[in-house]
Amino acid sequence: MALQAHFDATQLSRLLATDGTPLTLPPEGLAIPESLAESLNITPGDLVTLDLLTPPRESLDLRVTSIIRQSMGQDVHMRAEPLFALMRTPPQVNTVNLLVDTPSLPALHTAVKATPAIAGLVDFTRVRAGFDASIRENLITMTLTYTFLGVLITLGVIYNAARIQLAERAHELASLRVLGFTRAEVGFVLVGELMLLTLLALPLGWAAGYGFAALITTGLSSDLITMPLVVNRATFGFATVIVLTTALITALVVRRRLDHVDLVSALKQKD
Numbered sequence: 001m002a003l004q005a006h007f008d009a010t011q012l013s014r015l016l017a018t019d020g021t022p023l024t025l026p027p028e029g030l031a032i033p034e035s036l037a038e039s040l041n042i043t044p045g046d047l048v049t050l051d052l053l054t055p056p057r058e059s060l061d062l063r064v065t066s067i068i069r070q071s072m073g074q075d076v077h078m079r080a081e082p083l084f085a086l087m088r089t090p091p092q093v094n095t096v097n098l099l100v101d102t103p104s105l106p107a108l109h110t111a112v113k114a115t116p117a118i119a120g121l122v123d124f125t126r127v128r129a130g131f132d133a134s135i136r137e138n139l140i141t142m143t144l145t146y147t148f149l150g151v152l153i154t155l156g157v158i159y160n161a162a163r164i165q166l167a168e169r170a171h172e173l174a175s176l177r178v179l180g181f182t183r184a185e186v187g188f189v190l191v192g193e194l195m196l197l198t199l200l201a202l203p204l205g206w207a208a209g210y211g212f213a214a215l216i217t218t219g220l221s222s223d224l225i226t227m228p229l230v231v232n233r234a235t236f237g238f239a240t241v242i243v244l245t246t247a248l249i250t251a252l253v254v255r256r257r258l259d260h261v262d263l264v265s266a267l268k269q270k271d
Contacts, residue, residue: 002075003050004075006077016069016070017066018034020069025077025078025079028062028063029063030063030065030076030078031064031076032067032068033070033074043067044065044067047061047062052087056089071225105123108121109121150239154242158194158251159254162250162255166254194247213229
C-alpha cells in the first residue's frame, strides 16, 4: 500500500467521495479507498497506524477523515504539508501529471529520454483506451452469452407452462368455443394469462439479476482493481424486452396448437 501526498490546487488527480463528488482533503488526516476501509473495517474518525518503509522508518498514528471512491489501487491519500512535516523531510515529488496535446507527445517523449532524472513516461490515454477496449469486449461477450441463456430459459419455461395449461384446460377452452367465442378470443385467454404471469414474475427477475450482477462484479474485483456496480434503467428495459418478446413468441407458438384441438374430444374429458 502506498501513501500519496497531494499538494494544493491539483487539477489532474482529483479525489472523489463515495457519492462521486470531488473531495477536498482536510488539513490533516487520511483519505482511504472504500474497498480498503471495508476490508479493514475502518470508518471516518478511526485511528490507524502506518509503518513507513522509507526514512525515517517510523510509525505514524493518523486519523481517517474521509472514505473515497477509487477504482484502481489501494493507495491512501494525505495533504503533502502535514505528511512531510511528520516525516521531517523537505517536500519531494516522484510523480507529475501532465495534460499534453496529442501533437506534442513525440516531443515530450524525446525530452523525457534526454532527461536521466526522469525514470519514464506513461501515456494514460493509451492505457485507458486499451483497458476500456478489453473490458468492453468482455462485457459484450458476457452480455450475449447471458442473453442467449435467458432466452433459452424463458423459452423452456413458457413453452412447458403453455403446453401444461393447454392440456389441463382443454375442456374449459373448448367450452368457450361452444359458447360462441372465436378462436382468437379463446387464444387471447391462454396467451393473456401466460403474459400476465410473466409480467408478475419480472420484479423477481430484476432482483435476481441485480444480485447476480453484484456477484459477478465482486468476483471481477481484486486488490488492484475495483469494478463498480452500475445498473441503469436501460439494463432493466433491455432484459424486460427480451423476456417479454421471447414469452410472447413462445405463447403464440403454443396457441397455434389450440386451433387443432378436437372440440368433441375436449368436451368429453372429465375434470
